[in-house]
Amino acid sequence: xxxxxxxxxxxxxxxxxxxxxxxxxxxxxxxxxxxxxxxxxxxxxxxxxxxxxxxxxxxxxxxxxxxxxxxxxxxxxxxxxxxxxxxxxxxxxxxxxxxxxxxxxxxxxxxxxxxxxxxxxxxxxxxxxxxxxxxxxxxxxxxxxxxxxxxxxxxxxxxxxxxxxxxxxxxxxxxxxxxxxxxxxxxxxxxxxxxxxxxxxxxxxxxxxxxxxxxxxxxxxxxxxxxxxxxxxxxxxxxxxxxxxxxxxxxxxxxxxxxxxxxxxxxxxxxxxxxxxxxxxxxxxxxxxxxxxxxxxxxxxxxxxxxxxxxxxxxxxxxxxxxxxxxxxxxx
Amino acid sequence: xxxxxxxxxxxxxxxxxxxxxxxxxxxxxxxxxxxxxxxxxxxxxxxxxxxxxxxxxxxxxxxxxxxxxxxxxxxxxxxxxxxxxxxxxxxxxxxxxxxxxxxxxxxxxxxxxxxxxxxxxxxxxxxxxxxxxxxxxxxxxxxxxxxxxxxxxxxxxxxxxxxxxxxxxxxxxxxxxxxxxxxxxxxxxxxxxxxxxxxxxxxxxxxxxxxxxxxxxxxxxxxxxxxxxxxxxxxxxxxxxxxxxxxxxxxxxxxxxxxxxxxxxxxxxxxxxxxxxxxxxxxxxxxx
Amino acid sequence: xxxxxxxxxxxxxxxxxxxxxxxxxxxxxxxxxxxxxxxxxxxxxxxxxxxxxxxxxxxxxxxxxxxxxxxxxxxxxxxxxxxxxxxxxxxxxxxxxxxxxxxxxxxxxxxxxxxxxxxxxxxxxxxxxxxxxxxxxxxxxxxxxxxxxxxxxxxxxxxxxxxxxxxxxxxxxxxxxxxxxxxxxxxxxxxxxxxxxxxxxxxxxxxxxxxxxxxxxxxxxxxxxxxxxxxxxxxxxxxxxxxxxxxxxxxxxxxxxxxxxxxxxxxxxxxxxxxxxxxxxxxxxxxxxxxxxxxxxxxxxxxxxxxxxxxxxxxxxxxxxxxxxxxxx
Numbered sequence: 051x052x053x054x055x056x057x058x059x060x061x062x063x064x065x066x067x068x069x070x071x072x073x074x075x076x077x078x079x080x081x082x083x084x085x086x087x088x089x090x091x092x093x094x095x096x097x098x099x100x101x102x103x104x105x106x107x108x109x110x111x112x113x114x115x116x117x118x119x120x121x122x123x124x125x126x127x128x129x130x131x132x133x134x135x136x137x138x139x140x141x142x143x144x145x146x147x148x149x150x151x152x153x154x155x156x157x158x159x160x161x162x163x164x165x166x167x168x169x170x171x172x173x174x175x176x177x178x179x180x181x182x183x184x185x186x187x188x189x190x191x192x193x194x195x196x197x198x199x200x201x202x203x204x205x206x207x208x209x210x211x212x213x214x215x216x217x218x219x220x221x222x223x224x225x226x227x228x229x230x231x232x233x234x235x236x237x238x239x240x241x242x243x244x245x246x247x248x249x250x251x252x253x254x255x256x257x258x259x260x261x262x263x264x265x266x267x268x269x270x271x272x273x274x275x276x277x278x279x280x281x282x283x284x285x286x287x288x289x290x291x292x293x294x295x296x297x298x299x300x301x302x303x304x305x306x307x308x309x310x311x312x313x314x315x316x317x318x319x320x321x322x323x324x325x326x327x328x329x330x331x332x333x334x335x336x337x338x339x340x341x342x343x344x345x346x347x348x349x350x351x352x353x354x355x356x357x358x359x360x361x362x363x364x365x366x367x368x369x370x371x372x373x374x375x376x377x378x379x380x381x382x
Numbered sequence: 383x384x385x386x387x388x389x390x391x392x393x394x395x396x397x398x399x400x401x402x403x404x405x406x407x408x409x410x411x412x413x414x415x416x417x418x419x420x421x422x423x424x425x426x427x428x429x430x431x432x433x434x435x436x437x438x439x440x441x442x443x444x445x446x447x448x449x450x451x452x453x454x455x456x457x458x459x460x461x462x463x464x465x466x467x468x469x470x471x472x473x474x475x476x477x478x479x480x481x482x483x484x485x486x487x488x489x490x491x492x493x494x495x496x497x498x499x500x501x502x503x504x505x506x507x508x509x510x511x512x513x514x515x516x517x518x519x520x521x522x523x524x525x526x527x528x529x530x531x532x533x534x535x536x537x538x539x540x541x542x543x544x545x546x547x548x549x550x551x552x553x554x555x556x557x558x559x560x561x562x563x564x565x566x567x568x569x570x571x572x573x574x575x576x577x578x579x580x581x582x583x584x585x586x587x588x589x590x591x592x593x594x595x596x597x598x599x600x601x602x603x604x605x606x607x608x609x610x611x612x613x614x615x616x617x618x619x620x621x622x623x624x625x626x627x628x629x630x631x632x633x634x635x636x637x638x639x640x641x642x643x644x645x646x647x648x649x650x651x652x653x654x655x656x657x658x659x660x661x662x663x664x665x666x667x668x669x670x
Numbered sequence: 671x672x673x674x675x676x677x678x679x680x681x682x683x684x685x686x687x688x689x690x691x692x693x694x695x696x697x698x699x700x701x702x703x704x705x706x707x708x709x710x711x712x713x714x715x716x717x718x719x720x721x722x723x724x725x726x727x728x729x730x731x732x733x734x735x736x737x738x739x740x741x742x743x744x745x746x747x748x749x750x751x752x753x754x755x756x757x758x759x760x761x762x763x764x765x766x767x768x769x770x771x772x773x774x775x776x777x778x779x780x781x782x783x784x785x786x787x788x789x790x791x792x793x794x795x796x797x798x799x800x801x802x803x804x805x806x807x808x809x810x811x812x813x814x815x816x817x818x819x820x821x822x823x824x825x826x827x828x829x830x831x832x833x834x835x836x837x838x839x840x841x842x843x844x845x846x847x848x849x850x851x852x853x854x855x856x857x858x859x860x861x862x863x864x865x866x867x868x869x870x871x872x873x874x875x876x877x878x879x880x881x882x883x884x885x886x887x888x889x890x891x892x893x894x895x896x897x898x899x900x901x902x903x904x905x906x907x908x909x910x911x912x913x914x915x916x917x918x919x920x921x922x923x924x925x926x927x928x929x930x931x932x933x934x935x936x937x938x939x940x941x942x943x944x945x946x947x948x949x950x951x952x953x954x955x956x957x958x959x960x961x962x963x964x965x966x967x968x969x970x971x972x973x974x975x976x977x978x979x980x981x982x983x984x985x986x987x988x989x990x991x992x993x994x995x996x997x998x999x
Binding site: 098104105211213214241242243244245246247249250253254268270271272274275276277278294295308309312313314315316317318319321327331 | 714715827858859862865885886887890891911914924926928929933935936937938939940941942943945946
Binding site: 114117118119143145146147150151153154155158159160161162163164172173176177206208219222226 | 561562563564566567569570571572573577581582585586668
């Protein structure tokens with residue numbers, strides 16, 4: 051029933067930071083930002099997988115890596131039993147047709163000099179989705195699909211609001227009839243009242259078109275609402291992954307617990323004590339050994355400092371990457 | 383059932399069109415008029431010039447400006463006004479030919495280097511460093527010295543040296559544009575590099591280059607005239623402003639109008655291009 | 671609303687002109703703030719919340735026309751000269767912004783920026799200023815404060831920079847803090863820390879706070895009272911518990927319902943149809959009417975004014991939502 055559509059195996063991605071002349075003279079190796087430090091994930095057909103984490107955790111990097119904007123330093127991504135970074139897969143455009151992405155910034159994700167019609171027609175033509183005669187009607191269909199008025203065809207991006215631009219971006223992604231959609235902070239830049247509209251559209255489209263969605267966001271409430279499963283990322287590693295409702299009502303990893311408790315509740319009477327984390331997020335230039343979270347964790351032990359915990363299934367919950375998950379959650 | 387219950391009437395509906403905006407800029411309009419007129423003179427010199435610029439009349443040598451000869455006559459009795467007018471053809475041509483090839487090469491190289499970066503970018507960087515270290519004029523003269531004087535060689539020399547300035551500018555703009563998500567979207571959509579560079583990045587990156595081109599045309603006229611003055615560009619008896627100034631330089635005290643008038647023509651035409659360049663920056667910017 | 675208000679805003683109107691068009695960014699905003707009270711200004715883009723804040727301090731005057739009254743401890747700020755206002759800014763009223771990277775001078779050390787403020791607004795000598803700077807940095811939770819005086823803003827993380835900005839703002843012990851989206855650019859875990867810090871300091875220093883945000887959760891957790899703004903006007907105002915738990919204005923209710931809370935997952939969320947209007951084309955009558963389900967004919971032509979519907983509770987609506995039993999006091 052739940053067939054795996056994409057398999058991510060031990061993905062590592064480091065961005066080299068330029069070496070100064072001093073480094074060369076002192077024979078120091080160049081520094082690099084370790085954005086992804088071993089991410090393994092399976093995306094199941096038809097699900098919405100939410101990905102949460104704070105800035106710098108690597109969730110956007112993961113999204114961009116999946117659509118091949120960045121090649122990984124090591125690790126693999128399999129789609130349809132093919133390594134997407136293999137020489138063969140890179141040559142043809144099929145992967146681009148089947149896995150698409152929408153970006154966060156509605157003000158830079160559309161070419162300011164192209165009309166909506168141009169943008170959509172280009173997508174249709176390059177991938178030969180329709181014969182020339184059917185392009186205009188198909189554009190009309192796509193506009194309908196994302197609930198934009200038909201007169202949007204001849205308008206330039208600056209004539210639209212942020213929410214409308216995101217719809218155009220969605221239409222562009224849908225023009226090639228993908229199976230998987232990667233939404234990288236799709237609604238983060240939009241007003242609250244508009245966010246709900248776009249999220250509703252996404253949910254509806256998923257049902258109609260049987261899409262699989264990877265929903266990267268930092269708004270926890272939204273992610274909880276939209277996702278079937280959720281993955282929590284910290285310093286380039288998944289620290290917890292599992293069913294959305296279960297994870298949100300009973301997070302198991304200390305970081306997930308802190309993160310979820312930090313989100314301000316809408317209830318003025320519920321001034322819940324946010325779990326205070328010590329210290330600051332370590333720099334991705336210097337990822338600490340062992341568990342990436344150990345520097346700020348209240349339950350840290352020697353083992354945490356030395357050994358990287360792997361994701362393992364916790365009874366009645368999802369998978370957690372923590373050496374002491376059972377003890378920490380005894381009370382829950 | 384579309385979600386446009388409230389159509390956000392954006393500013394553009396009440397904002398003026400680009401043409402209207404253009405008309406409201408006096409500087410720009412003056413520039414357009416100057417260059418428009420200059421182009422007319424360049425294309426139809428015989429229509430505007432009262433005399434044949436090469437008609438030698440030893441009886442009318444070095445006459446001061448008069449009704450018959452508004453700019454006077456030169457040392458060979460030729461009407462100075464007609465020569466200045468005929469020079470428009472050469473000098474306006476110079477503005478275009480000395481720049482347009484550098485522009486084309488620079489834009490293409492700059493866009494490719496800005497997009498692909500890597501080794502090509504490093505090499506490009508060194509080439510740019512090598513060329514811009516030298517004063518522009520000195521390098522051009524050096525190339526002309528190798529190729530020999532003449533207009534065509536002058537164009538080649540200026541192009542060979544000048545393309546790096548366009549390329550540098552284009553490269554910077556392309557890199558800036560690539561920071562926008564629409565470029566990433568193009569890659570994710572599976573568009574070819576060619577399409578992304580020329581269909582998406584270039585139109586958005588080229589505005590500063592076009593503005594620079596206008597200024598460069600003014601500079602090209604200056605440069606071409608300088609070379610003409612030095613005898614390295616246009617050759618006498620061809621009517622070209624630099625040549626005319628050179629011809630008149632021995633008579634600065636006695637027939638000062640011979641060098642002055644072509645000089646004024648250079649200034650006014652250069653000003654025209656500059657004014658257009660200034661106004662274009664605003665007009666070409668994408669809305670919103 | 672309060673017995674001895676330190677800040678009284680009455681019918682504040684700020685209009686920007688773009689060529690021939692007048693953009694009414696803020697219209698008839700009125701509220702008052704007592705000592706130690708935290709007032710929230712919440713709204714979406716175009717609601718005028720940031721402009722209101724800037725108008726209070728006279729920062730909007732160079733761009734637009736400000737009318738109405740802003741009384742700070744009895745003094746009328748809108749008619750003051752720049753020179754007089756400068757004496758108040760920093761010393762009595764302080765402001766912090768959303769983006770600490772752009773509001774801190776990247777070329778000056780943190781210590782310099784702190785002592786600069788102290789020099790401008792206090793009579794402390796050089797050593798005293800330095801000591802106070804260290805004290806402030808310590809107070810806002812920057813570890814090893816003394817050693818960090820000589821560092822530049824880029825050497826601090828986002829959360830730390832925000833703390834530095836708070837330290838600078840509060841160095842001269844002002845009585846009013848204006849905070850424009852101070853935590854919007856920060857991560858959730860840091861956001862909680864910064865908000866707690868602001869509240870703690872406000873309490874210690876008996877400072878009033880006006881907090882601008884678009885996040886209802888932030889309002890719920892930090893504010894005593896809240897004003898909900900839409901298209902430049904206040905549409906609802908009152909005690910935060912009452913406004914959030916039993917909203918009377920359809921927009922407030924719409925906002926609360928749009929948040930995915932206590933809704934079965936993966937179902938369609940409630941959303942207020944349409945989008946906030948652009949300042950260039952505000953509808954006649956109530957600005958919210960085109961999106962409002964309770965709108966009647968009067969709403970299209972006349973603008974509802976802010977009125978008391980209960981003690982300490984105001985709303986600007988011709989058809990406010992009915993009160994419930996809990997909404998008594």
